[in-house]
Amino acid sequence: MRxxxxxxxxxxxxxxxALVLGLVLPLPAPAIDGVQTVGDVAIFLLFLVxxxxxxxxxxxxxxxxxxxxxxxxxxxxVLFPLLGLLIAAVAQPLLGAALAAGMLYLTLxxxxxxxxxxxxxxxxxxxxxxxxxxxxxxxVGMVLTPLLVxxxxxxxxxxxxxxxxxxxxxxxxxxxIGQLLQPFLxxxxxAHRPITKVLDQGTVVLLVLGAVLSAxxxxxxxxxxxxxxxxxxxxxxxxxxxxxxxxxxxxxxxGLDRGDRIALLMCGSKKSLATGLPMALxxxxxxxxxxxxxPVIVFHQLQxxxxxxxxxxxxxx
Numbered sequence: 302m303r304x305x306x307x308x309x310x311x312x313x314x315x316x317x318x319a320l321v322l323g324l325v326l327p328l329p330a331p332a333i334d335g336v337q338t339v340g341d342v343a344i345f346l347l348f349l350v351x352x353x354x355x356x357x358x359x360x361x362x363x364x365x366x367x368x369x370x371x372x373x374x375x376x377x378x379v380l381f382p383l384l385g386l387l388i389a390a391v392a393q394p395l396l397g398a399a400l401a402a403g404m405l406y407l408t409l410x411x412x413x414x415x416x417x418x419x420x421x422x423x424x425x426x427x428x429x430x431x432x433x434x435x436x437x438x439x440x441v442g443m444v445l446t447p448l449l450v451x452x453x454x455x456x457x458x459x460x461x462x463x464x465x466x467x468x469x470x471x472x473x474x475x476x477x478i479g480q481l482l483q484p485f486l487x488x489x490x491x492a493h494r495p496i497t498k499v500l501d502q503g504t505v506v507l508l509v510l511g512a513v514l515s516a517x518x519x520x521x522x523x524x525x526x527x528x529x530x531x532x533x534x535x536x537x538x539x540x541x542x543x544x545x546x547x548x549x550x551x552x553x554x555x556g557l558d559r560g561d562r563i564a565l566l567m568c569g570s571k572k573s574l575a576t577g578l579p580m581a582l583x584x585x586x587x588x589x590x591x592x593x594x595x596p597v598i599v600f601h602q603l604q605x606x607x608x609x610x611x612x613x614x615x616x617x618x
Contacts, residue, residue: 315506316606323513333514340507344415345475347500351418351432352479353490354497366430369561373412373434376548376569378445381408382453388540395532399589402454403596404536406581409449410572410597411442413604416505417568420608422497424615426563435568436473439576446576450584509605512574516598525595537600541607544570563615567608574601 328336385408393401414435421431490496525533548569552562577597581590 315502316509316609319506319510320513320602320606323510324517326514328514328518330518333511333518336507336514337511340504340511343500343504343507347415347419347475347497347504348432348473349475349479350490350497350500351422351428352476352481353483353486354428354479356483356487357480366427366561368555369427369430369557369564370434370437372548372552372555372557372565373568374438374441376544376551376565377412377438378409378442378449380547381544381572382449384408384540384543386453388536392532392536395536396529399592400529400533400596403593404540405454406450406593407572407577407596407600408540409446409453410577410580411446412438412568413571413573413575414439415575416508416605416608417571419500419502419505420567420612421564423502423609423612424563424567425560426567426615427560428564430561431564431568432476434564438568439573442573442576446580447584505605505609508575509602512598512601516594521595521598530599533596533599534603537596537603541570541600541604545607545611567612571604571608572597572600574598577601 382405385405388408389401389405392404396404412435414432417435418428418431422428545566548566549562552565557565574597578594581593581597584590585593
């Protein structure tokens with residue numbers, strides 16, 4: 302019975318339900334915008350609560366943890382691209398040049414912020430270190446990802462300051478506000494942990510629903526045959542499994558404690574859909590960007606489902 306309850310994890314079921322609804326539910330553009338707006342508000346509230354819950358000492362400790370920060374950065378921008386070059390070479394005869402390029406582009410993106418931190422929190426890992434690492438990954442990625450694309454893919458295009466501003470406004474600003482209010486409200490928030498749990502899991506579900514609804518409305522899935530989708534799932538699964546194994550056991554090899562290993566596992570194995578899709582439209586032509594985005598969407602949904610199950614399992618252990 303324990304195994305049955307683990308398989309039918311309510312969090313995973315909600316993510317799968319959001320995925321199915323996003324695929325089959327025809328919603329007008331204003332409704333999709335509304336879902337995404339609610340998701341943005343949830344992200345703001347989530348990081349406000351993180352700022353309230355974490356003591357400033359924990360945050361500064363997360364920044365000083367150079368082994369954790371360096372290992373997450375290396376996983377995101379060194380190991381992932383190396384695997385991407387290998388996966389793209391394997392994918393090209395199976396999927397064609399455009400989707401193979403999308404697999405490589407996927408590996409050049411920064412890590413997710415909100416879902417990575419949410420999963421670290423669910424798994425009872427080092428949330429402060431995860432926030433610092435994932436946020437740094439996104440800020441640096443606004444410059445580094447286009448440079449990597451230009452170097453490894455030969456794409457041209459510019460990247461403005463909008464992405465950095467979005468990270469600052471939606472993630473760092475509420476966290477800083479929470480830190481400023483932490484001496485006054487921190488004890489109350491720490492005494493009511495279910496609030497953070499609901500925000501953790503609810504925010505991830507909203508992000509999945511909004512992303513899939515938007516992709517369905519844009520007709521992204523019509524460009525992918527059933528065979529191509531299966532092949533993409535297999536390749537994305539292999540890539541994700543490789544990164545999960547390397548980050549978890551690599552963290553042990555580096556001598557990281559359990560909380561830091563969880564942060565490395567969750568932050569170092571993910572790629573950001575929220576950053577990847579807008580950035581693709583800036584770097585590539587619209588026609589190319591639509592195809593390039595498909596592997597990013599597939600990997601994003603797969604990483605959420607798999608890491609949701611892992612986070613709950615780690616929390617129980």
